[in-house]
Amino acid sequence: MFDRRFRLFVRLRSPGFDPGNCLSCSQATGAFMYDAIVVGARISGASVALLLARLGHRVLLVDRARFPSPTSSSTNLIHPPGVHRLREWGVLDRLDGHSIPRITRYRLQSGPVGMEAPLPAVDDVDYALSPPRLALDEALVRCAVDAGVELREETSVQELLRDEDGTVVGVRGTTKGSGRFSERASVVIGADGKNSKVAQLVGAAKYRDQPVLSKSLWTYWDGLPQPSLVRTYRKNRRHPFTWPTHDGLTIVGVAWPTEDFPSPGSDEATDRTVVAALADVDPEFAEQVRDTGRADRWLTGSVPNFLRTPAGPGWALVGDASATRDPITASGITYAVTGGEILAEAVHEGLSGRIPMARALAAYARRRDRLVIDHYDYTRDYARIADHTPEERALIEAMSRSPWHARDMIGLFATVVPPADFYSRANFRALFDYLDDENGLPPKIRLLRWLLHGVPGRPAAPAGLADRLVAASLGPMGDLMLRSARP
Structure with a gap:
């Protein structure tokens, strides 16, 4: 708290600072209760809220869930850019109660040929991690609260408040136990997932969109050897994958093109389907899977692919609300973290009065596109799971x-x-x-x-x-x- 106040003090005392243009001082004038309201407290929402609070801004973070709270299926993999940021923010320190091995190499095997290589480093982080998702969400939320974010759990947003020009200036909704509420802010951020209510209310357009391209079955396996390696395969229009995750568990799964996805059956039938796909590409590993045991039920993963207009007057979108892509490249958590960072930087520019908020949000939209579009196209192509020529x-x-x-x-x-x-x-x-x-x-x-x-x-x-x-x-x-x- 002292560090946040000190940074705000330095900013207020900096040369050229004009309190009349500083939206961070809005609570003093009574114009806005908050500098930012963030709707959705998962990875992207908690990230942007945490960073804005550490920059001295007053942030309200709302979510329909109560934390710790399970989320929809997520394979948990965080690539080095995400690991680097979570480590720097102190989030990983809150996961020390779990055994989370570092993953330093990735492998691609296509039929008889393959390649394996160490991960390139981001600064000094040359490894990936696959922590338990429940613990990661909780750690990020609690870091945000410790930074000064006001968290309202079991809270749902149904409407947006607008000024006479149509600029978004707040939210209206309900909180379990206390009923309806209305709060105002300089900017409202939608971090509420691919079915974002905020995106719906502002009419954020989708573009470059495609339907579900692949579907996967995956689960946690116990007792397997845990090399520091992500293994992916491509053969007969199937994409098996596996890597070490947390607490001695291993993620094991297979993805198919949507039209080839097998009909779901019992967990035991799925065991046989997945092991058969593994045996086709890596018989030795498939035998190890047969000799050990599944530690959880089978989960199914599939999402549509789209980009949304990421910002407009008084609002912005981040994470899956902004861009949703097939999970086959396991990039969702990493982009949620990096996207949260660039949005926090842009909003801080607007709140501090350095540039008008409209320009700050437009700059964020351009940076979001540069960050995700090419990899989004790469992921869509990869998700077709076509056999290599x-x-x-x-x-x-x-x-x-x-x-x-x-x-x-x-x-x-x-x-x-x-x-x-x-x-x-x-x-x-x-x-x-x-x-x-x-x-x-x-x-x-x-x-x-x-x-x-x-x-x-x-x-x-x-x-x-x-x-x-x-x-x-x-x-x-x-x-x-x-x-x-x-x-």
Whole structure:
């Protein structure tokens, strides 16, 4: 509390500060009770509330649940960008009652070829974590409360308050036990999930949307060896996955394209379905699964894919309310944390009077797009779970031989490496230097390599043609590659 007040004091005393323009002083003038009202107290909402409170702002955080509270199925994986922030904020310190192993390597196996690499670091964090979701939600909420956030549990928002210009200036709803309430704030933030009430009330448009692309079955398994490794597979339009999670448990699951998802049956029938899929890609691991035991019921994961307009007059969206994508890249928690951070930075700019709030929220919308759109397209493409072609497998094998391509491909999946950095002309041209001739190459790959090396005296045109041919096999990411600079 002292630290928060000290920062506010420094800001109030800083050169050029004008109290008349500072919305953080609104409680002194009586215009607003709060600087920000955050609707939804899960990962993204608790993150933005925590950060705004630490910056000296008065924040009301509301949620329909009472914490600790279970949430819908979540595979819990947090990639290095999310781990880095949660560690810096002190949230991970509240999880020390659990055994949570560090995951330092990711593997992709596609039929007979595969690659494995260590995770690229974000500052000094080169590992992922998979903590218990119930404990993570509780830790974030309690960190926010300790920072000065006012938490109202079992509270539902039904309406938004607006001024004469239509700008959102507050919320109206009900709290269990005390009935209806109405509160005003400089900004209202919707962090209330893919079915966001705030998004509905402001009419936030969806775009680049697609229906559910894949469905998965997953659960916790007990007694398995726990290497520091995320393993994913691709074969016969199935995507098995597994990694160590918390307290000696392992996540085991399989995803299918929506149209191939097996009819749900008993847990024992699902055991057989999942073990059969694992046996097809990793017989040794499947045998270990058979010899140990399931520790929980089977869960089903599937979500639609969409982006929403993330901000408008007096309001903003964050987390799944802002952008929901297929869970196959396990990026939801990581983007909830990073999105909460960039929204808190933008709202702080507006509340402090450095720039008008409208400009701050517009800047947030642009940063949100830069943060998520390319990886959103990558995730949608990945979620189709199409078997890799012989040409794609040749390139995967080449990545495994490269000193950096495998690491960067793993970093792409883990949201560390931006898709635009990986899917570039230069990166894919360099990849062709690592092709393996010993076992033979698909004819198309041989042709592409010849074109990339160029025809003597006329290197540019053939190389450009090769770029277009490579891009044609990369789906949405091919367009990204062609937008990159020609070496």
